[in-house]
Amino acid sequence: MEKKVRKSIGTGWSMAVQPAFIIGTCNEDETDNxxxxxxxxxxxxxxxHYMLVISMFGTKRTKLNALRDRKLSVNLVSRDMLPLMDYFGTHRAENGKKDGMAYAVSRGEKVDVPVLDESPWVYECEVEKAVGTGASSTFFCPIRNVQCDARLNPENTFDVDLTKLDPVIYSGKYHSIGAYLGEIGDFSK
Ligand SMILES: Cc1cc2nc3c(=O)[nH]c(=O)nc-3n(C[C@H](O)[C@H](O)[C@H](O)COP(=O)(O)O)c2cc1C
Incomplete structure (x- = not known):
């Protein structure tokens, strides 16, 4: 196996990527954000039973809503949703309602939160606790319901075909996922 030639580049890095998600919350006036x-x-x-662990830095409406309202939706971003995610991420609720793009919203089935109709995988969560670290808050969010694109039909949490979900992966730049490689155990036989 090839030994990689690495170099130390300091500590100011947070590259630990997952599929990108859009968080849906309720504003104080009961509109969506x-x-x-x-x-x-x-x-x-x-x-x-699982919890999502969600971190937010600085001051943003999503963070304030999660702290106050104690519930949120977590909408996986498929590649066709990239323009919408980019729009939501480059606009702050404090500067006005984010209505510059068309999108459809429903309510959660178990938790009363706004969910995005376009998302193929949605978690409906409550917020059990928030832990502060400097300017960031990390939310521990029990999952009360999962909505999955009916065409996927996974048998359990180890049976989700990410190539079908086609998520956007973000680490400062937007990427899509590569090829399906196999299952646990396939490579150590
Ligand atoms: C691709 C992408 C990923 C982001 N990830 C995070 C994140 O993990 N944590 C965070 O606090 N903000 C993140 N942001 C920034 C917020 O989405 C951004 O500050 C947004 O405008 C907040 O909107 P709000 O004020 O309506 O809550 C991200 C933005 C983009 C575009």
């Missing part, structure tokens, strides 16, 4: 947040991970609780 959406913003992309890509610092999203997951952790377990008991059995097959």
């Amino acid at each position: 959406f913003a992309p947040i890509t610092w999203v991970s997951a952790t377990g609780t008991d059995g097959d």
Whole structure:
């Protein structure tokens, strides 16, 4: 196996990418707000119950809404949604309603949050706790419902074909996912 020639580049890096998500929250006046947040991970609780772990830096409406309202939707961004994500991410709710692009919104089935009709995979979450680290807040969000594109039909959490979800991957630049490579165990037989 080839030894990679690496160099130390300091600590100011956060490249730990996941599919990109748009977070949906309720404003104080009960209108909807959406913003992309890509610092999203997951952790377990008991059995097959999971929480999303979502981090937000600075001051933004999405963060204020999550702290106040204690619920949010987490909408996976497929490649066809990239213009919408780019729009939501380059506009701040404090500068006015984000109505410069057309998009359709429904309500969650288990949690009363706005969800994006275009997304192929949506988590409906409550916010159980928020932990502050400097200018960032990290939200621990029990998943109360998952909505999945009916054409996918995964059997369990290890059976999701990411090439079909076609997510946008973001790490300062936008990428799409590469090829399907195989399953756990395929490479160590
Ligand atoms: C692709 C993308 C990913 C982003 N990821 C994050 C993130 O993980 N955490 C965060 O706090 N802000 C993130 N942002 C910034 C917010 O989306 C941005 O500040 C947005 O305008 C906030 O809108 P709001 O004020 O309506 O909440 C991201 C922006 C883009 C375009």
